[in-house]
Amino acid sequence: MKNEMHTNGRGGATKESGPERVNAFSDGVFAIIITIMILDLKKPEAPTFAALIQLWPTWISYLISYLFIAIVWTNHHFLSKHMQSATPGLIWANFGHMFAVGLIPFLTAWIAETRLAPLPVAMYAFVFLLVNLTYLALIYQTLCRHSGGTASEKMRRLIYLRSISTIGAFFSAMIISFWLPYVGFFIISACLTLYLKPEIAALPRISRTNNTTTILAEFI
Numbered sequence: 360m361k362n363e364m365h366t367n368g369r370g371g372a373t374k375e376s377g378p379e380r381v382n383a384f385s386d387g388v389f390a391i392i393i394t395i396m397i398l399d400l401k402k403p404e405a406p407t408f409a410a411l412i413q414l415w416p417t418w419i420s421y422l423i424s425y426l427f428i429a430i431v432w433t434n435h436h437f438l439s440k441h442m443q444s445a446t447p448g449l450i451w452a453n454f455g456h457m458f459a460v461g462l463i464p465f466l467t468a469w470i471a472e473t474r475l476a477p478l479p480v481a482m483y484a485f486v487f488l489l490v491n492l493t494y495l496a497l498i499y500q501t502l503c504r505h506s507g508g509t510a511s512e513k514m515r516r517l518i519y520l521r522s523i524s525t526i527g528a529f530f531s532a533m534i535i536s537f538w539l540p541y542v543g544f545f546i547i548s549a550c551l552t553l554y555l556k557p558e559i560a561a562l563p564r565i566s567r568t569n570n571t572t573t574i575l576a577e578f579i
Contacts, residue, residue: 378442437557452496480540484533
């Protein structure tokens with residue numbers, strides 16, 4: 360990324376660095392989070408399949424959390440391609456995002472040890488909601504703050520719509536988990552499928568010219 364020149368309040372020019380250090384820092388945080396999760400895995404108390412099956416909360420919580428972190432990293436990498444420069448707003452939005460993601464190992468261990476008890480699962484959903492809120496801040500700093508960016512207006516709207524929809528779903532999962540923690544955990548897991556592909560394909564646009572119908576599929 361090229362550095363950008365901006366004027367400061369005194370009429371002089373200030374130089375903003377590229378986002379490479381922001382991305383390098385983020386990659387390091389993701390690596391540390393995954394390492395912590397692996398170290399938290401508990402071994403069976405006996406060399407039997409029964410003992411292994413008894414640890415099903417550990418395996419399922421690790422699986423969903425690892426998938427979540429992989430999805431967050433993939434979407435973060437997608438946004439990094441649209442970063443123009445490391446502005447203060449972008450840096451702080453990224454710090455907030457990393458803070459939220461950094462809570463995942465703690466909640467993963469908690470729901471595993473309590474075997475998906477209501478409060479841990481509800482807090483697990485809250486952290487997912489928090490990650491999504493901070494992701495919205497990153498979207499604003501990368502896709503929406505600079506009108507001359509590389510993202511189209513349609514892409515911005517669709518990504519915003521997806522994020523707001525999943526925030527509502529995570530909030531619902533948090534409330535439901537107080538009474539039905541397994542259902543809440545299922546809702547959390549199901550929402551992750553919406554982010555498997557960071558970019559969103561736009562709906563087909565139909566245009567009619569000379570009585571001929573042409574379907575123009577636009578992909579973002």
